Amino acid sequence: MTYTLQQINQLSPKEFVSALGGIFEHSPWVAERVLPLRPFLNAAHLLQAMAAAVRNASEGERLALIRAHPELASKAAMRGELTAESKKEQSSVGLTECTPAEFARMHELNAAYNKRFGFPFVIAVRNHNRQSILQQFALRLESDRATEMRECIEQIIKIAEFRLMDLVV
Numbered sequence: 001m002t003y004t005l006q007q008i009n010q011l012s013p014k015e016f017v018s019a020l021g022g023i024f025e026h027s028p029w030v031a032e033r034v035l036p037l038r039p040f041l042n043a044a045h046l047l048q049a050m051a052a053a054v055r056n057a058s059e060g061e062r063l064a065l066i067r068a069h070p071e072l073a074s075k076a077a078m079r080g081e082l083t084a085e086s087k088k089e090q091s092s093v094g095l096t097e098c099t100p101a102e103f104a105r106m107h108e109l110n111a112a113y114n115k116r117f118g119f120p121f122v123i124a125v126r127n128h129n130r131q132s133i134l135q136q137f138a139l140r141l142e143s144d145r146a147t148e149m150r151e152c153i154e155q156i157i158k159i160a161e162f163r164l165m166d167l168v169v
Contacts (some may be wrong), residue, residue, distance in 0.1 A: 002169045008046070009039040022085055023050065023160045023167070026068040029061070030054055030160075043168045050164075051157045066119045066152045071110040072133065085163055102130060109137045116141060117148050124158035 003011075003019060011019060013035055021028030033053040040046040054065065098106060113121045123136055140148060 002167060005040060005042060005046070005168055008168060019167070020050075020164075023163045024054065024065060024068075024156065025070075025085070025159075027065050030065075043164055046168070047157075047161050047164050050160060054153060054157060062149065062153055063119060065156060066122060066149065069120055069122045069152075069156070071114075071120045072106055072123070072125075072137075098130065102134075105134060106137075109134070109141070113137065113141055117145050119149070119152065122152040122155045122159075124155050124162065126162050 001019075008016070008019065016035055016038075017028050017031045020031035024030040030050050030053050034046070034049040037049050040049065054062065057065070110121065121137055121140065123133060125133060128136070140151065143151065
């Protein structure tokens with residue numbers, strides 16, 4: 001379903017959280033935190049408020065938000081256990097159709113990344129393809145944990161922007 005900004009501003013608190021709770025993967029708390037800031041002037045204003053809520057969240061909340069994201073081309077994805085949004089995003093760049101070699105490489109990178117940082121690799125896959133994702137994976141494995149945690153949060157905000165643009169017309 002899509003909404004106009006006027007409709008978003010007029011939703012009951014429960015409807016607002018229900019409508020926007022999936023913008024940030026399994027994290028309706030973001031929508032709950034921006035609810036008192038209504039009315040929003042435009043979708044960019046809403047995104048800015050949501051991004052600020054995430055950036056100002058505790059480290060534990062940000063870590064939980066990162067961990068709420070599925071691994072790319074994971075076994076869960078292959079079993080169809082992703083949210084509708086994640087499934088759409090991953091399939092849009094062919095991650096649900098990896099060759100056996102690509103799937104093995106993704107699995108290897110996911111394991112190395114999780115071992116190094118303690119959370120899954122997160123990237124806004126729109127504007128990427130399987131090759132550029134693999135390149136980013138390898139590059140970002142060289143980062144330190146604090147840098148990578150900040151990068152994941154910024155990637156999550158980009159994902160949220162895409163999802164919000166799909167939801168609000």
